[in-house]
Amino acid sequence: MEDFYSKLRKTDQAVLQKLKEWARKIIENAEKERRVYMELPVRSFSNVYFDEEQGLIQLGDRMARREFLNVGHAKKFLQTALVASAIKDLVEEGITTSLRDVYYRIKHTIPGTKENTVDDQRESDKAIEDLETMLGFVREQLHVFSKGGKGKLAGPIEIEEIVPDPDGGRPRVVETDGTNVGMGGWAIPPITEPERVQIKRVDADFVLVVEKDAVWTRFHEDRFWDKYNCIIVTGSGQPDRPTRRLVHRLHYEFKLPVYVMTDADPWGWYIYSVYKQGSINLSYLSPTLATPDARFMGLTISDYHEFKFGKEVKIKLNDQDRKRLKEMRRYPWFKHKEWIREFDLMEKEGFKMELEATSSKYFRYITKEYTPAKLEAKAFLP
Amino acid sequence: MEDFYSKLRKTDQAVLQKLKEWARKIIENAEKERRVYMELPVRSFSNVYFDEEQGLIQLGDRMARREFLNVGHAKKFLQTALVASAIKDLVEEGITTSLRDVYYRIKHTIPGTKENTVDDQRESDKAIEDLETMLGFVREQLHVFSKGGKGKLAGPIEIEEIVPDPDGGRPRVVETDGTNVGMGGWAIPPITEPERVQIKRVDADFVLVVEKDAVWTRFHEDRFWDKYNCIIVTGSGQPDRPTRRLVHRLHYEFKLPVYVMTDADPWGWYIYSVYKQGSINLSYLSPTLATPDARFMGLTISDYHEFKFGKEVKIKLNDQDRKRLKEMRRYPWFKHKEWIREFDLMEKEGFKMELEATSSKYFRYITKEYTPAKLEAKAFLP
Numbered sequence: 001m002e003d004f005y006s007k008l009r010k011t012d013q014a015v016l017q018k019l020k021e022w023a024r025k026i027i028e029n030a031e032k033e034r035r036v037y038m039e040l041p042v043r044s045f046s047n048v049y050f051d052e053e054q055g056l057i058q059l060g061d062r063m064a065r066r067e068f069l070n071v072g073h074a075k076k077f078l079q080t081a082l083v084a085s086a087i088k089d090l091v092e093e094g095i096t097t098s099l100r101d102v103y104y105r106i107k108h109t110i111p112g113t114k115e116n117t118v119d120d121q122r123e124s125d126k127a128i129e130d131l132e133t134m135l136g137f138v139r140e141q142l143h144v145f146s147k148g149g150k151g152k153l154a155g156p157i158e159i160e161e162i163v164p165d166p167d168g169g170r171p172r173v174v175e176t177d178g179t180n181v182g183m184g185g186w187a188i189p190p191i192t193e194p195e196r197v198q199i200k201r202v203d204a205d206f207v208l209v210v211e212k213d214a215v216w217t218r219f220h221e222d223r224f225w226d227k228y229n230c231i232i233v234t235g236s237g238q239p240d241r242p243t244r245r246l247v248h249r250l251h252y253e254f255k256l257p258v259y260v261m262t263d264a265d266p267w268g269w270y271i272y273s274v275y276k277q278g279s280i281n282l283s284y285l286s287p288t289l290a291t292p293d294a295r296f297m298g299l300t301i302s303d304y305h306e307f308k309f310g311k312e313v314k315i316k317l318n319d320q321d322r323k324r325l326k327e328m329r330r331y332p333w334f335k336h337k338e339w340i341r342e343f344d345l346m347e348k349e350g351f352k353m354e355l356e357a358t359s360s361k362y363f364r365y366i367t368k369e370y371t372p373a374k375l376e377a378k379a380f381l382p
Numbered sequence: 383m384e385d386f387y388s389k390l391r392k393t394d395q396a397v398l399q400k401l402k403e404w405a406r407k408i409i410e411n412a413e414k415e416r417r418v419y420m421e422l423p424v425r426s427f428s429n430v431y432f433d434e435e436q437g438l439i440q441l442g443d444r445m446a447r448r449e450f451l452n453v454g455h456a457k458k459f460l461q462t463a464l465v466a467s468a469i470k471d472l473v474e475e476g477i478t479t480s481l482r483d484v485y486y487r488i489k490h491t492i493p494g495t496k497e498n499t500v501d502d503q504r505e506s507d508k509a510i511e512d513l514e515t516m517l518g519f520v521r522e523q524l525h526v527f528s529k530g531g532k533g534k535l536a537g538p539i540e541i542e543e544i545v546p547d548p549d550g551g552r553p554r555v556v557e558t559d560g561t562n563v564g565m566g567g568w569a570i571p572p573i574t575e576p577e578r579v580q581i582k583r584v585d586a587d588f589v590l591v592v593e594k595d596a597v598w599t600r601f602h603e604d605r606f607w608d609k610y611n612c613i614i615v616t617g618s619g620q621p622d623r624p625t626r627r628l629v630h631r632l633h634y635e636f637k638l639p640v641y642v643m644t645d646a647d648p649w650g651w652y653i654y655s656v657y658k659q660g661s662i663n664l665s666y667l668s669p670t671l672a673t674p675d676a677r678f679m680g681l682t683i684s685d686y687h688e689f690k691f692g693k694e695v696k697i698k699l700n701d702q703d704r705k706r707l708k709e710m711r712r713y714p715w716f717k718h719k720e721w722i723r724e725f726d727l728m729e730k731e732g733f734k735m736e737l738e739a740t741s742s743k744y745f746r747y748i749t750k751e752y753t754p755a756k757l758e759a760k761a762f763l764p
Contacts, residue, residue, distance in 0.1 A: 089744075089745070090745065093745070093746075095603060095604075095745060095746065096599075096603060097600065097741065097745050098596035098597075098599070098738065100596060100736070100738040101596070101600075101738045101741040101745060102741075103738075104695060104736075104738050104739045104740075104741045104742045105741045105742060105744075105745060107694050107695070107742060108692065108694055108742075109692070109693070109694050116694055145596075145599070146596075147595055147596050147618075148534065148566070148594075148595025148596050148598060148599050148616070148618065149565075149566050149595070150532065150595075150618070152530065152569060159564075161564040161565060163564070163565060163603075165605070166603055166604050166605070166746070174562055174563060174564045176564060180556055181556060181569075182541075182543035182545065182556045182558060182568075182569070182571050182579075183531075183543060183545060183571035183572060183573070183578075184530070184531050184568070184569025184570055184571040184572070185569055186564070186566070186569070187534060187563075187564070187566025187567055187568070187569040188566055189564050189565035189566040190565060190566070190596075190599055191565070196565075197564075212530075213529055213530025213531070214480035214482060214483070214527075214528075214529050214530050214572075215480075216530060217478075217480070217527070217530050217572055218479065218483075221477060221478060221545075221548055222477075222548050223547070223548070234530070236529075236530065236532070310490065310491070311491070312489050312490055312491050312498055313486060313489070354482070354486075356480065356482040356483045356485075356486050357486045358486075359479065359483040359484075359486045359487045360486045360487060360489060360490075362471075362487075363471070363472065363475070363477060363479050363483060363487060364475075364477065364548070
């Protein structure tokens, strides 16, 4: 345990050191060049590209300057500095907090004016993202999470979580055996960086990610993880960062193949691509959050025919679906003949379908027949 | 453990017997009166009242007939019968499922027509609600949940969850010690009926319900449950049924006072009233889901002044907020002078405020000063 905790201490020290260096650099530049500025990577769409080789959405190397004495930059400069100071407090106190709390922490009316330091949480969020790229640590290492975490997990895995004592007492280690969790599964915590969550042992052959938590409950209740020796994970819809991070870690630390199951609709398929390639907004995080080797295991419109579902499970595409489908065709990571075929099929046949529709056969069809058949046939999409 | 599991078996048998009696009654009536019908309590607003004495939204005793040979009733009759049959399957197989799955399970095109048995999940949901009132068992006892569950809990509590083996094997019991859970807490499962979730031991003085999961994480990280000897619960916003059921059970089975913390806005205050009185839609469930003795512990507009928050944390009321506030004034359970005072104050001063705004002082202000002061002063609203 000492070893484990020393990891967190080391990261914290490295963050504090980096913060100091970053601040010192601003001061040095100011003294040398008589200009107060920080340099940061450009995060706009123009500096984001799809790295074919790695299969990742990545950030390019263009840098920009944020100058204190530039009317267009001054406020952002101030916001970044205030957030940096809040992060220093968090790390020194050994506590974590949410993005919303950081927003309120730095929100103040600037004395002698009616101007607030921040007026919208997006401003402090952006400042944190800037700091992530400048410091080279992810937000979670800066002790900031988004929400309380909504992912769930079960299966043959042993996890150790470190819970520091915020009053400086002895930190605790909480152990979880993923085969001995209740029907709610193990609640994936708001931060799953290796300094806080250690995966002690995994005895599984693959990771099965299920888009929706209600469907995940079917897999959990049927002990699918036991029968097929796998880890089952859900992000309860669009996955949060700690869930994606954990899936990424299971793949890279334990070489587990990752299979993702979503609804057969453009939104479900996009969720697959978030697990797999990362998102455009957080391109600089792809190397820690994404799992490019992930494979899609269904649901597709081809499945509708192959598994002979009744026409009553069809849901007619609406205009938004069709629009989204068009956008998806443009993403380079969907430019595979298998996906183009599915996009064509969905557009032509004009319907989408949900995972729960498998219950139209019988309640356990998805765990008894559908998923086993897909696994057996290795019927994955790229 | 045998004892515990036999509880679930007994409930299941009682459900099956009740289902059979219910079906037999329809047949008997048909033979006697030559009319095929079921009798069910009226659930519309006209049959819902606020029970002042019990402090609960309750269902009146008006009954209605649903007739098979009535054009306006026939489809609903069919839907209720189909859902009853699906529930029989679930109970007999010893598995649970979601509302969405039940919808797909009973959705079929009626042979020889273009008519579907159900076209919208609301129809099957209503059929389940009808069965709950007719059979006298809650939906969870009929093996149906809504979603995967989003509540969280931590503190001095020992819980046993029974996990039946869906293949007829030996059921398992999963034990959780609420003082030894990770940062995600204990994931409140989709069903928390006593047949499935047993509260073995509670060593706490009260239950603290926190509206938002990110704020709950602050309380959990600061081990508030240890320092103030309480159980901390969050429903992650609008609470689901299993979370409300558990809060209810902690109050009634262990005589724990329940204090609820929400944002100072009409939506947060309404969430308090859902924990406390139940909701209008599910009035017939109030006796098992609501906790009329729950007390409100903040946030209020009075707190804004008393704790001297800066004006930058104010969020201006919008038209929707004002409209909602007007509606809330009409609810009988908010007709207390303390609440009327807060409604007046909010309307007059024209702002609302979030729990996270307490971070404008410092990140742990809420656990170090605000909440301890409220507890000390017993500053609760009715």
